[in-house]
Amino acid sequence: MPVRKVLVVDDSPTERFYLSDILRKHGYAVITAENGTDGIDKARSDAPDLILMDVVMPGLNGFQATRQLSRDPVTQKIPVIMCTTKGQETDRVWGMRQGASDYMVKPIAADALIEKLRAMG
Secondary structure (H helix, E strand, O other): OOOOEEEEEOOOHHHHHHHHHHHHHOOOEEEEEOOHHHHHHHHHHHOOOEEEEOOOOOOOOHHHHHHHHHHOOOOOOOOEEEEEOOOOHHHHHHHHHOOOOEEEEOOOOHHHHHHHHHHHO
16 A cells, blocks of 8 residues: 555654655655654544654653554554664664564655655555
């Protein structure tokens, strides 16, 4: 199934704008959330085709939110790409264990992001 609607979950307004701008310029519909809890709610209500998930956020972090999404029958089929400054291999492995489909380290290159989305669809 092609990716058309993307949920961007990031507590940074700058990052949300940057990622949303890239996605919209390539024809994707974008939904945004400012934290993990809001991200889970929007994943359940708006049924995005893919989620870009930050890790370092106040409250429910991206690892916790991804784990909840991957265990929820309503959202478990939605692929999650973690987009984070946490670049250690242990972080990547942990993210994948929580249910992420892929892991990208910030700053996110527009071409690399679009390539990953096209490969998933």
